[in-house]
Structures are given as structure tokens and as C-alpha cells.
Amino acid sequence: MRDRSACDDVLVGIAVMNYPVPDLYCSSDVRQNYLKIADMVVGIKQGLPGLDLIVFPEYSTHGIADRRDDPGPPLTEAGEETAVFAAACRAAGLWGVFSVTGGCCRPDPGNAVVLIDDRGEVVHRHRHPVTGPAGSEAPGDPPRAVDGPKGLRITLAICDGGPHPPAGCQVCGAELVVRCQGSPDVPVDDQISAARAMAWMNLCYVATVNTVGSDGVHTWAGHSAIVGFDGTVLGRCGDEEYGLQYAELSPAAVRAARTERVRQEWALRGAVSGFAGSAARGHRRHDRRVSGRAVVTG
Secondary structure, X not given: OEOOOOOOOOOEEEEEEOOEOOOOOOHHHHHHHHHHHHHHHHHHHHHOOOEEEEEOOOOOOOOOOOOOOOOOOOOOOOOHHHHHHHHHHHHHOOEEEEEOOOHHHOOOOOOEEEEEOOOOOEEEEEEOOEOOOOOOOEOOOOOOOEEOHXXXXXXXXXXXXXXXXXXXXXOOOOOEEEEEEOOOOOOHHXXXXXXXXXXXXXXXXXXXXXXXXXXXXXXXXXXXXXXXOOOOEEEEXXXXXXXXXXXXXXXXXXXXXXXXXXXXXXXXXXXXHHHHHHHHHHHHHHHHHHHHHHHHHO
């Protein structure tokens, strides 16, 4: 869907996908999965020539490692999957956000996502805080905006953002918040409402992507969505596996909307200040008249 507020021809095509929770047990499983994702990147670009950015959810690359499992040695080398994704983005001429999270499948257990540009370079890497026993916590990254496709300013977030939620995205200049999540048992309506509220409050586009499926204990609902800066849902998946939604975003429209909101806020402040000043002057004149009469009467 095209953002109806688009006011020029410079549009950024974005797609979000309901990726099923992969069930991976060995290194060959992991490699087959991220090679499949790379093939999908190239194929989807061929089907959607206007696509500039594709987003995959948290845990989509390496699956979810149960804390009760014996971690053993990592199943992939550091940066192995990133190199494959970079080659796919370069071949397709496409930007992508990918999960590099996976518990025992990764040399580093931290949750992280990467933004790779159409030249195959990692433009931004965002890490989510790792919680654990006292002394084993790892800090996450605060929100940071970077230049994305066609100059659209992008910030990345994972789940709730930890101690650095992206509520201040407008302060750091982001025009699109990409929120990757793999949280199970999240009410669908709450997920969409949160994305709409974030978009409206910060005047930014929001792409929220979630995994889909079940591992027999938990359920991931999917319903990945793209939300306009006015809170309008531009595209929303259901609970189907590999569901895809596409929308076109306008950097000029969101910038114009921010300028207009600032103008309105300053106009309102001026009106309120003017009213307050007039009221104060009126009170002072009234006080002088009352004081004068009091003196005459005395």
C-alpha cells in the first residue's frame, strides 16, 4: 500500500515478513536456513522491483535456543551468516534488516539485528540487553538513527527496547522505527496498538515484524505490520507463515508533517502565552483601580 500522504515521487518501498520459528539442531540446519533467507531476498526483489528494504523478525536466522538445552559449541562462525546476507543484498540491490540472534547457535549469545545496505555493507548493528544472573548482564545499545535507502532515517529496536525504548526516536532523527521481535504469547491487538501509538506520538513510520508458529509450548502470532506516521496501518500480515506485506513510504511527507506539528505547537504556545499575558495585564489594571478606589474611600 502506498502512504496516501506521499507528496513527491521519492518513495521508499518496504516489506515485512512473518517468518516461521526455525527448528534447528545442527550447523547444517542453520546454514540451510540462512541460505534460504538469502534466496528469498533475491526472489522477493524480483517480484517487487520497487522494494528498497526488507525486514525479517528476531530469531528468524538461528531459531530459539531453550535455556535448558546444553549450549555446547556454537553452530556457526561469527559473521558467517552476515556475509551471506550481505552478498544477497548486493546481488538484489536491496537493503535488509536481519536477525543475528540465536543462543547456542551463535558464538555471542546476545540478541542483535543488523541493517545491511544495497552494497552489502553493515550500516548499523543494534544489540538488545542480555539479562541473566547478577554480574552476567550485557548492556544493550541506545537508539541511534542512520541514513537508510533514499535518505530515510532509520533506527532499530528489538522487542521492548530494554532500558532504551525508541520512544525518543524523533529526538535522534529517525523517520522509520524497525522493531524486530520474537516474543511469544503477545496479544495481537496490543502489538498493533503499540506500533500505532509509537508512530503517532513520534511522527515516524513503524515497521514491526514478528515470528509465527509454535514450538509446542509457546505460540508466535505473526501479524507483522507497517504503520504510517499518523497511526494508519499501511499493511498487516495475518498469522500465515511467510506472509508478506509491502508499502511505500514518503520521506518528504513525514518531514513536512513534523514541520507542521512544530508550527502548530509554537502557534498554540503563542496563543496560550498571549492569553495568559492579556489576563495578567487585565488583573494588574483591575488591582490598580481597586487600590485607587480604596485610597479615595479611605
